[in-house]
Amino acid sequence: MTGFLNGDRRPLLACQFGHAELPRLRHAVATQAARAGLTGMRWDDFVLAVHEAAVNAVDHGGGAGELRLWRSGTMLCCQISDDGPGAVPGRLNGAALPRLNGIGGRGLWLIRQLSDEVTFTSGTDGTMLSIAFRLPG
Known part of the structure; x- marks a missing residue:
């Protein structure tokens, strides 16, 4: 982990x-991902990963969320948080592809597959997901 939460946190x-x-x-x-320099599939992947995280915040985190997007050195970073009840222990792993006949869990798996760095924190006061993608150049 390169410490993508450090550095310049002025939000885009x-x-x-x-x-x-x-x-x-x-x-x-x-729009902000394109301005930061992401293009092509990396741009698509970033937008999809952030969208999946935002949908999870709305669907599982009390109906609302908060987003912060910033650049930190060579990384484009996004943090999404909610005030929901927290995730079921082990649910945020997302490292293994969920069973095909299972319901849910693919969003977290997808976020992990697409992102260069991901961190999750969850507790009774909500969940926070941080995603980072390396910028070209």
């Missing part, structure tokens, strides 16, 4: 969101 984007804001949030994240 900072907002609260609920279900109704998800399409606008996705567009704003896409």
